[in-house]
Amino acid sequence: MNNGHIINIEGLIKRFPVGSGFFTALDGIDLSFGKGEFAGLVGPSGSGKTTLLNIIGSLDSPSEGKATVMGQSVGELSHKKAADLRNHNLGFIFQTYNLLPVYTVFENVEFPLLLLKMDKVKRKKAVMDALDWVGLTDKVKSRPKQLSGGESQRGAIARAMVKRPQIVLADEPTANLDSENSHHILQTMEKLNQDLEATFIFATHDDKVIQYLKRKISLADGKVINDELTPNRT
Amino acid sequence: MIRFLFKGLLRDRHRSLFPVITISIGVLFTVLLQCWITGILGDMINTNARFSTGHVKITTRAYAENADQLPTDLAMIGAEEMLANLKQDYPDMDWVPRIQFGGLLDAPDENGETRTQGTAFGMAVDLLSEETQEINRLNLAEALIQGSMPNESGEILLSDDLAQKLEVAPGQTVTLLSSTMYGSMAMYNFRVAGTVKFGVSALDRGAMILDISDAQLALDMMDAASEILGFNQIGLYNNEEATVLATSYNEAVVDDKDEFAPAMLRLRDQNDLASMLDYIQSFVTMFISIFILAMGIVLWNSGLIGGIRRYGEIGIRLAIGEYKGHIYRSMIGESVLIGLFGSCIGTALGLGVAWLLQTYGFSVGDYMKNATIMMPNTFRAQITSTAYYIGFIPGLFATILGTSLSGVGIYRRQTAQLFKELEA
Structure with missing residues (x-):
């Protein structure tokens, strides 16, 4: 980790093959994120924010340049090392929640801890703590289809946070929620950011999310066009 | 972890109940067809042997x-x-x-x-x-x-x-x-x-x-x-045994110049049975092979679709930090369980129906009134040792093959691509 940063991105370029040529999704990105940030990648569709989030999440690799997450260069990681990085340090929150439908809320939140081979007693406590953070302790036995949109997203947040990751990546987390639920979710994440000191990075173009950000990184056509601390949140 | 995955398997009817039903039906028909054709052929040979040709x-x-x-x-x-x-x-x-x-x-x-x-x-x-x-x-x-x-x-x-x-x-x-x-x-x-x-x-x-x-x-x-x-x-015709016997007898006693010299004939040398049995045997082999192949493709496809349907779930599991190899092995493990379970049920059902057809038969007397060949009027199935394992070829192996091929996508696709499929 350089200069206390847990994420360092230098000269990052990402190209995707399109027909006989290439489409450049990210074009020379230089960014770094410190511990406990509450930052957002903001921009219209196609600006490259999800691609950047995927690279930070070691789900994709750079075409050129370097992305270092928790001291590990994403482009040089094997499948196994990338999985270890995600398992130990990263939490994901999706636009469509993506809770596993056949499992209960408790089991969905428990799943990352099973991969970490945590013993049963500690696991149960960690799951209940996570559900307590998001206010879902009364839904432990519910299946995802029995939850509202807001409850589902809170379940997804609990799943992302249960292992207390250093970094949480949230891709359009409020896109499917109404205003009230969006604020509730964002307040929950803001509190977790403060309590657990996890770095939150959002990909969004939702104004409701943007107003909660402490740092706003604007992207357009794969380039960073603005990187600012939000005055009223600093 | 295994318990967790097993729980998911049992709860998801698309991954457990429906594939088991599909496999069971496919295996049932495979076993039944094998018993049915073996029974008809066996009865035909036995009837000829008893009434006309001997072994x-x-x-x-x-x-x-x-x-x-x-x-x-x-x-x-x-x-x-x-x-x-x-x-x-x-x-x-x-x-x-x-x-x-x-x-x-x-x-x-x-x-x-x-x-x-x-x-x-x-x-x-x-x-x-x-x-x-x-x-x-x-x-x-x-x-x-x-x-x-x-x-x-x-x-x-x-x-x-x-x-x-x-x-x-x-x-x-x-x-x-x-x-x-x-x-x-x-x-x-x-x-x-x-x-x-x-x-x-x-x-x-x-x-x-x-x-x-x-x-x-x-x-x-x-x-x-x-x-x-x-x-x-x-009491069962064995062509190899009959061939050895007939060859040894004929070499010892046949006098080429004497048309009244005795000659030993095998069952298949009589009543035009050789060509008919060969024809039926090739037809049966071809028919059963095609049937097994068709069932194999259906069940392979079922495994394939089952695997592809789960790309979304795989995306989530990868994002959470599960190894690709672990996911792949768990999918294969599931298909072994499902294939084995479906094959056992299908084989049991197939043997049950075959037993009924073996015991009670299926009368075709009305269609055989003018038959000149020695064939029984009631067709019966015959349960042989082959019936106990033949259903496992499409039921188990085809299912595993389908899942294996669909699972290859986990390795060949970029993780981010699986992710996009998850979001789709």
Whole structure:
């Protein structure tokens, strides 16, 4: 980790093959994120924010340049090392929640801890703590289809946070929620950011999310066009 | 973790119940088809063996060439000595003499004048000796419809259809009109002891069963038999065994210049059975192979679709930090479980239905009335050892193959691509 940063991105370029040529999704990105940030990648569709989030999440690799997450260069990681990085340090929150439908809320939140081979007693406590953070302790036995949109997203947040990751990546987390639920979710994440000191990075173009950000990184056509601390949140 | 995955498998009907149902049905049909075709073929061979060909048969060479004409004038003389020699040289086989002949049966009225007449197919077998196995071999006791078994010389059994046609009942007398072994006219009176129905159209149309000594008397065939049939001890035709036996016998006794020299024929050398059995066997092999292949493709596809349907779930599991190899192995493990479970259920159901078809059969008598080949009127399945494992070929292996191929996508796709499919 350089200069206390847990994420360092230098000269990052990402190209995707399109027909006989290439489409450049990210074009020379230089960014770094410190511990406990509450930052957002903001921009219209196609600006490259999800691609950047995927690279930070070691789900994709750079075409050129370097992305270092928790001291590990994403482009040089094997499948196994990338999985270890995600398992130990990263939490994901999706636009469509993506809770596993056949499992209960408790089991969905428990799943990352099973991969970490945590013993049963500690696991149960960690799951209940996570559900307590998001206010879902009364839904432990519910299946995802029995939850509202807001409850589902809170379940997804609990799943992302249960292992207390250093970094949480949230891709359009409020896109499917109404205003009230969006604020509730964002307040929950803001509190977790403060309590657990996890770095939150959002990909969004939702104004409701943007107003909660402490740092706003604007992207357009794969380039960073603005990187600012939000005055009223600093 | 295994418990967690197993719980998911049980709860997701698309991953457990529906594939198990699909596999079970596919395996059921595979097992049933195998038993059904084996049963029909086996019955056909067995019926031919019991009533006509034996597992091997000895006749004169001339008789063998004209066997369809039932030429008693080409029968073997010195049958008793030949039989004794065969029993001594091949003690593992049961050897029996028979005479097959054609003739006219005449049923007289109360004045002794012809009332009705009908053509008869005569089959003379050992009915009256104490050690005879022929009554059991021909299932005569079970085939008996009216009257009783012949107890003394001069008594015969008639096929029930022929008895009805001649309007004769047990206890009445009929006269056989035929030709002797030497070409003279033969007339002989018999008392009808009972009527029989074998369930084989070729016999039920007009069979007349009598003791061989009566036939020898009526047809002037003393110490002669038109054929000597050999049956192995287990009662199932074994072509390799029959080939070895026939080759050794023919090498020892055949005299090329003597058309009355005895020759041993295998079951498949008679009644055009070789070409028919070969044809049926190739057809069956082809049919079962195509069926297994088709079921394999269906179940493979089912595994494939099941795997592809889960790309979203795989995306989540990858994002959470599960190894690709672990996900792939868990998918294969699931398909082994599902394939095994479905195959066991399908095999059990297939064997159950096959048992019903083996026990009760499926009557095709109405379609076989004019059949000239020896085929039973009731088709039955036969459960063999193959039936216990054949369903596992499509049920287990095809399912695993389908899942394996779909799972390859986990490795070949970029993780981010699986992710996009998850979000789609």
